[in-house]
Amino acid sequence: MVEAKLSALKGIKPHEWAVRFVFGGLCTVVAGLIAKHFGPGVGGLFLAFPAIFPAGASLIEAHEKEHKARIGFDGTMRGRAAASVDAAGAAIGCIGLAGFAVVVWRGLELHNACVVIGLAAVVWAGLSLGFWMARKSGAGRRALGRR
């Protein structure tokens, strides 16, 4: 079951917010500069650059480690496993990301840009959620079958 915990935001330190903002901003600037220098063909690849993925995975590992340390355990291995699960989720999200790109690519020249970008965002969310649920239910069935 998916749950949202707004309180999780309180655990993010100011420098972690700063890292994400700066990385995100820099990646966006670099993507634009690459497109200008090498053309839109190469530049477009960087629209799907894993912008904050390394920083995000590292923060997940650190948070999990801190969480375990508070109750007297070494959470190093658990932190790395949590980063692995997060990466598996990102891999599923990439299917949605490709869907987003296809909608923008095919729709932009024919329709209103705002409508196309809005539709592409819906396609990203729909595909990501759909494949995540399919994987989750598939994994659940396999686990039940093993019993």
Next chain:
Amino acid sequence: MKELIVRFLIGGAIVSLFASLGEIFRPKSFAGLFGAAPSIALATIGLTIAHDGKAYAAVEARSMVFGAAGFFCYASAASWILMRYRPRALTVTIALLPLWLGTSLGLWLLFSR
């Protein structure tokens, strides 16, 4: 220069927004979906359309499909290595970036020529 600053601010804000969503949601595999959100694309497509036109942005979006395929290979490999060998997350995710570039560029060269 002004355009670069605007790109930096918009990109930073959108990437931070998706990163926050990734923090809020549980389980971790669901939160991971936000790691592959189209944050850079959302930050730049509007500016690209305004400066270079829709046709230019459409060419970028076509290449983005290959970038997403590269990201899929990269994230899958990172997930597998982290689970199998448990090295430091930052080491793996940085060391694997050439896999993203190689796959994306290779697919683009294969299908765009």
